[in-house]
Amino acid sequence: MGQTLAEKILSRKAGREVRAGELVVVEVDQVMVVDSIAGSFFKRLEYLEATPRYPERVSIVIDHVAPAANLEVAKAQKEIREWGRRHGIRVFDVGRGVCHQVLVEEGLAQPGWVVVGSDSHSTTYGAVGAFGTGMGATDIALAAASGRTWLRVPESVKVVFRGQLPPGVTAKDAALEMVRRLTAEGATYMAVEIHLQDGAEAFSRGERMTLANLTVEAGAKAGLVVPSGEVLELYRVPDWLYPDPDATYVQEVEIDLTRLTPRVSVPFFVDNVHEVAEVKGKRVDQVFIGTCTNGRIEDLRAAAEVLKGRKVAPGVRLLVIPASSEVLEEAARDGTLLTLLEAGATIGTPGCGPCMGRHMGVLAPGEVCVSTSNRNFRGRMGAPDAEIYLVSPRVAAASAVAGYLTTPEELEETHA
Amino acid sequence: MPRVWKFGDQINTDDILPGKYAPFMVGEDRFPTFAFAHLRPEFAKEVRPGDILVFGRNAGLGSSREYAPEALKRLGVRAVIAKSYARIFFRNLVNLGIVPFEAEEVVDALADGDEVELDLERGVLVRGAERFQLRPPPPFLLEALREGSLLDYYKKHGRFPGE
């Protein structure tokens, strides 16, 4: 019987053929630690009286609250730097960017690898064919100490994206549609195996990251995009890294991209996905373009295209936070940054920004934020009654100009 | 005799331990006293070592904060029975040494306040004259739990169970 992509990777790592449901202990190729749990991570290692077994396989990223917002955070970050130096561990400091973007840029997620991260969106590494998964502090510490981790080999859900996107529709819309179809717990414990077909292979690495990133919002353990297109050009993809045609899936979902329209996820659940047309006109206080979901150069360019020659509506704040220093540099080089600034955008330090409501762009009671991020839970970005609408960078940019939720196409019509 | 504390579906880790009572906010010693502070303020005071927590579907969803199950462990909880679990919470339970049983019918049969006895290793739950068989934990987990938790197991043996 054939194997899924998740079974292929974990079999390879376990050194024997494994199937969904089995518990395995496997080698970990990269352990990613974020600033906010680094303290617990150090404490667990101390308890184990251990240090990282393979220092080169551990990375710490200071991104969730960067630069430090207060004294406590500043002290915690100081400890990270010192600990990193002491143990020869790579630390990506303030301004380098969001953990998932940084790891991919640095080549610290490779096809066929197992990458564990102390952040739930570690599924993002599936974009390049790595088994990426999020875990708690003890798991992460054990993985660093032993170089291994335990996993239950997941069942898989197969999601097939077919065809090419119509103009004005993006990978974010496709990802939101996927979450709607799977629901918030539809893939719990499972791997979502994404197949791009009939033109969808053209999705860039960044677009694949958006898809893999959002699989966790359906509860997924991993979101694996079957390598094709740009990923085959950018990486050496091992020839065993494909699912067998007769692999077994719990569920199969097909999404026809040619008929997709712009989507929005409405508070307070990510799987509460509608057409933008249904929610159009919602007043907006803040627009946030950034995060591990949509803070890449193509996202900033898409926003700039909409914002060119236009201004952010009075009373609206537009925050743009590039996902990494590389993205920021590229945006500076190609003029994207100037376009954003001319439109009235505020640019923040590459990192998570206000995504989880700790600093830089926290929402006041009753405020509405249109965001390119991935979670709209109650209170996620500040006040419990503040609302977050999740959209693509194009829709976010158009909404900033209009002052209410809308698409660039609608904007053209009203201003024509 | 241990008692059952029964909760509903979709109990998230914010319900189990609200973020503002995280260890670094209220101190390592005090944070367990805020378990279920919003949902059931009497819980932390009245729970006794050995008591059993019962959840509905998707138990422990949301934030990966390990200090939520850690608070339960510090209060003496050794077993949880749920209809289903969110996966990071499930892992955190195992790593900390709390046995996560999954049994839909048993959850339906149990009521809050029931007095029960649970044989962790065999998965046998007794309430009065009734006897429920839970699927015992897989050997990997049992081996770890015999040392206290997976963390303790690794500390002692320098490897994972079964390696």
Ligand code: SF4
């Ligand atoms: S950008 Fe948001 S979702 Fe992504 S890692 Fe940072 S806080 Fe998490």
